[in-house]
Amino acid sequence: MSNFVHTLAQWRVVGSATKKAVLLYLADRASDDGSGIWMSKATAAAHLELSKRSVQKVIGELEADALVSQVGQRPCEHGYTVEYRINIDVLKQLPEIATKGGGRPRKKGVNEVHGVNLVQGEGRTTFTGRGEPDSPKPSIEPSIEPSNTPQPPQGERDLFAGDDQGDKAPPAPTEDQHFEEFWQAYPKKAGKPAARKAFAKAVKRAPAEVIIRGARLYASWLSSPPRAGEFRPSAKHPQGWLNDDRWEDDVLKGMADPQQVSRADRARRFDPPSWQPVVR
Template structure:
């Protein structure tokens, strides 16, 4: 069983409840790369409580569309059973079922709007005091501090504000360290590193966190920036691989073309992976 394949299939539209039910059953039998699915159509029909003809028709459609690939056969008492692999690239191109982000619902950053009460899901207790407790009221800034904040670069002010308030220390030194860091990273990367560290260390005791001046002095932001760049490179590589697959499907007029969008075709043409006449021959770019 692969949660990775099951989650990927669960987030995509397959055209009908029957097709979705069958692909989810197959995903439950797959390895992380989508391979190793060995179950007969009778087994699928028995476990999904669908008719044999329905299962056979859906499997044939999946094979024609490239969502399923037959990789071999295995002997059994009734002859043989086909071995299938779910093509993760093909599934990844299907329309997602996610609702658009309208800015409502739960907060993405997981920040609590008030003090915690009782046990929490992640096991991290809430604040000991309410926000208006005398010991938690922040001292207003002096006029000199206000002038300094107005004079500093807006991007550095955002980085400073993103660092957990209870760990900020020596503002002047921190601003200098930030300017030094900008020789290696962009302001957005530094801001993302601070936010990542804040999320990672939320709920840590005071003895296990880094104050802002030490965190910047030791260059602890580098680990988060490297991870950010690695993920970005992986996303770009995956997008490039997807465009190559789209171009191949369009050139061959593959059954998966019905899941390809005009925007994907246009992107493939911009990258030089597809000619306009090939796109037009497959029914795109009219």
């Protein structure tokens, strides 16, 4: 287990509680550089109290986000298990969780109030002996006095009325939406009705996000210049590509997702530099 990777993942926003749970589970099994992760998806599902299908789907989403990548296979009793790696650089680019006070809580859980340390932990509050000798201990009961904090106008309050209602996950994309995304990514537009039927069967064997990412990688591979002596065939019909599970082709493994590359380029283009020029 890497405390560094686990802490880094814990303080990043990934979009849903299920994705965060699976990401932290993977981080528990990672080395400090994010590598060396392998486990049974059935075991992970049992530990996380999720279905195996849910674990497979979430790992596919993490791969589509380039947070996790496959680096190889390890033999096991029933064949092999996939070895994963958490991409630390991509994880660091995610927004960091902001606490109510505007930053991370103190590591030791110590807050100082009027010269008295309040050490909170495991359901109790302990007063250390600092402060004035005869000063009363601060009350830990909630105040019932009205707050003097200025409130925004009613109209502005209405804009944020739903902020405290809890995070609600956006509705999951439908199969038709997933197919249209696949169709836009796939390089050869031919036989759409047959491709739609093949896609409906393919998503029962692999998460839709993994198939769509495979289509993007396949299009990128076809458009890239071939290596010396490499045969580069024309694009397959989408129906045959789906029926043959071609998103698992070895030639696509290790390729960078063009969608993630474009996101990283935009981030580098628009993010302000972390350094300041020296004016002499």
